[in-house]
Amino acid sequence: MEEHVGKIWHRFITNTATTGYPQAKVELSEVSKTVGILFRALGGEGGLRIESTSATANESRRNWLQKIAGINKQVELCWRDAEALHLPTYVDYFPTKTLNRDLYLWLAVLAAGKVDYNLNWFQSNQQLTQQTLHNFPGLQPRYQRLVEAVLKLRPDITHLPPEEAATEQAIQQALRQPGSVLELPPAKRPHQPVPLWLHPFPPISTSNFAVANYDEPENKQSSKNDVEDKQRKHGERTEMPDGKKGLLAFRLESLFTLVDYTKVDRCTDDEQDADAAKNALEDMDTVSVARDNKAAATSLKFDLDLPAPEFDDTPLGEGILLPEWDYKQQRLLPDYCCLQPMLAANAMPMELPEHLKYTAQRLRRQFEALIPQRVWYKGQPDGSEIDLDAYLLHVAESQSGNINSEPNFYCDFRGGDKDLACLLLADLSLSTDAWLNNKTRVIEVIRDSLFLFAESLNATGDQFAMYGFSSRYRNHIRFHTLKTFGQNYNAKVRGRINEIKPGYYTRMGAALRHASNLLTQQKTSQSLLLLLTDGKPNDLDQYEGRYGVEDTRMALHEARKQGLQPFCVTIDEKANDYLPYIFGTNSHVVIRNPVELPKKLPYLYAQLTS
Numbered sequence: 001m002e003e004h005v006g007k008i009w010h011r012f013i014t015n016t017a018t019t020g021y022p023q024a025k026v027e028l029s030e031v032s033k034t035v036g037i038l039f040r041a042l043g044g045e046g047g048l049r050i051e052s053t054s055a056t057a058n059e060s061r062r063n064w065l066q067k068i069a070g071i072n073k074q075v076e077l078c079w080r081d082a083e084a085l086h087l088p089t090y091v092d093y094f095p096t097k098t099l100n101r102d103l104y105l106w107l108a109v110l111a112a113g114k115v116d117y118n119l120n121w122f123q124s125n126q127q128l129t130q131q132t133l134h135n136f137p138g139l140q141p142r143y144q145r146l147v148e149a150v151l152k153l154r155p156d157i158t159h160l161p162p163e164e165a166a167t168e169q170a171i172q173q174a175l176r177q178p179g180s181v182l183e184l185p186p187a188k189r190p191h192q193p194v195p196l197w198l199h200p201f202p203p204i205s206t207s208n209f210a211v212a213n214y215d216e217p218e219n220k221q222s223s224k225n226d227v228e229d230k231q232r233k234h235g236e237r238t239e240m241p242d243g244k245k246g247l248l249a250f251r252l253e254s255l256f257t258l259v260d261y262t263k264v265d266r267c268t269d270d271e272q273d274a275d276a277a278k279n280a281l282e283d284m285d286t287v288s289v290a291r292d293n294k295a296a297a298t299s300l301k302f303d304l305d306l307p308a309p310e311f312d313d314t315p316l317g318e319g320i321l322l323p324e325w326d327y328k329q330q331r332l333l334p335d336y337c338c339l340q341p342m343l344a345a346n347a348m349p350m351e352l353p354e355h356l357k358y359t360a361q362r363l364r365r366q367f368e369a370l371i372p373q374r375v376w377y378k379g380q381p382d383g384s385e386i387d388l389d390a391y392l393l394h395v396a397e398s399q400s401g402n403i404n405s406e407p408n409f410y411c412d413f414r415g416g417d418k419d420l421a422c423l424l425l426a427d428l429s430l431s432t433d434a435w436l437n438n439k440t441r442v443i444e445v446i447r448d449s450l451f452l453f454a455e456s457l458n459a460t461g462d463q464f465a466m467y468g469f470s471s472r473y474r475n476h477i478r479f480h481t482l483k484t485f486g487q488n489y490n491a492k493v494r495g496r497i498n499e500i501k502p503g504y505y506t507r508m509g510a511a512l513r514h515a516s517n518l519l520t521q522q523k524t525s526q527s528l529l530l531l532l533t534d535g536k537p538n539d540l541d542q543y544e545g546r547y548g549v550e551d552t553r554m555a556l557h558e559a560r561k562q563g564l565q566p567f568c569v570t571i572d573e574k575a576n577d578y579l580p581y582i583f584g585t586n587s588h589v590v591i592r593n594p595v596e597l598p599k600k601l602p603y604l605y606a607q608l609t610s
Contacts, residue, residue, distance in 0.1 A: 079202035349491035383412030470503025
């Protein structure tokens with residue numbers, strides 16, 4: 001009974017103290033595509049992701065109801081860093097959906113401007129606002145509507161202490177007339193957040209540190225008890241507690257405590273339902289992550305260690321040095337990566353798997369119809385046979401004394417061959433070990449796709465090659481040879497395809513550069529570079545995030561300069577967030593149902609080469 005009454009009281013006091021408008025809430029997921037297009041179209045960097053921000057402490061004045069309810073202790077504001085544009089997870093600041101959506105769009109345009117780092121936060125936001133309204137005067141009415149709505153929700157100056165009143169008056173004046181106030185008067189208590197401006201002190205991202213120092217796979221399969229939360233949390237690395245695991249009779253998060261890290265070991269093997277884990281996560285301002293001090297033999301193992309030479313694939317040569325694009329330095333780093341071509345050591349010749357035979361037979365019949373028919377070309381200056389029609393026409397014109405045609409007396413039987421080469425590059429990273437359903441893994445879908453792709457192209461007689469790749473740091477990029485251009489498709493190739501397995505990570509740029517070099521050696525009028533993947537570029541070092549995206553984009557730019565036609569086929573549901581920037585609008589496709597990939601891949605090839 002006591003717990004039931006407590007829940008009712010909590011809902012009542014929280015709803016009473018809340019200043020937002022839940023009925024008019026707009027989530028970032030609803031406008032992320034529009035925001036991304038607007039941000040990049042108006043000058044924002046194309047490589048930046050659009051993602052939710054992490055809440056930071058709000059130390060401004062709160063009313064007594066908010067203190068009792070324990071709300072408004074955190075605030076989500078917009079900021080931009082080298083990796084992403086961070087926007088609030090949702091906006092319910094205004095009473096209408098239109099204004100809340102306009103706030104998202106305004107923040108995206110404001111963040112696309114050029115920031116003068118010599119100015120402080122107060123001056124910089126005024127300058128950005130002036131710059132935005134000057135460059136895009138059509139935004140003036142929308143900005144005025146937002147300012148009027150914000151000012152209605154700002155604190156009443158007459159009810160504030162003198163110092164805070166002066167600060168609030170300066171902010172309101174700066175909102176009405178950007179650039180009219182040079183300095184922000186100081187006050188003992190922080191002012192209320194300004195939702196129309198960028199964050200004054202954005203959190204420092206620790207993602208690069210985490211990736212560089214911890215060899216933990218990102219693409220491992222999720223368990224059924226994983227907790228998903230749309231709100232980002234500020235994280236920090238800490239040392240693992242060195243004490244014995246103890247029994248806790250209550251949740252420490254339920255106490256009113258200072259936000260200080262305490263070396264308390266929350267046992268990782270205790271069973272906990274998803275709701276309890278999510279509630280604990282919501283109560284934390286900062287999530288502290290530690291690495292276990294246990295010996296490797298007693299820890300959970302992942303298939304990341306390189307196999308022993310006797311069990312590994314056979315290396316071909318000593319490795320190939322390739323450059324990599326560093327977007328921060330805006331230059332290619334020569335001989336920065338080492339790519340190792342490899343060949344499956346234990347691949348046994350085999351027939352096509354039984355479950356694919358019917359589909360392969362149907363595809364072969366359909367693709368045989370795509371073979372260009374040979375036809376007779378008449379009236380040629382040379383050829384294999386005499387063109388009697390052209391000869392008789394020439395004789396008749398000669399006798400009449402009116403010769404108007406050239407003496408082309410030959411005909412030739414031509415056609416039947418397409419001047420085309422295709423290289424299929426398959427992503428064999430660790431994420432392909434994930435399950436799509438209760439029966440099928442990603443790697444199995446990729447394997448079946450390669451089988452049917454090869455069967456289809458073998459029926460047309462087109463030149464094609466197939467490779468797979470994965471990576472572990474820049475010095476070990478594994479490039480698996482499945483079929484080269486000079487090899488015929490046969491039982492040995494099927495054996496190599498059958499032996500593919502999940503590898504490591506996805507250093508996509510180096511693999512694309514080497515594939516481009518192989519494809520340019522085929523002297524054809526059309527060269528198709530087809531990438532099959534299930535995720536974005538990543539590796540254990542700095543290749544995570546924007547660095548990998550920019551390097552892959554540069555590798556594709558180099559491929560196009562060589563006359564190649566790159567195209568990406570992916571099963572990643574979030575690919576539309578980054579593939580348009582990497583490949584371009586019309587150079588990629590997302591397969592919504594991955595199980596259909598084996599059947600759809602050959603048809604995509606037919607459309608690309610028709």
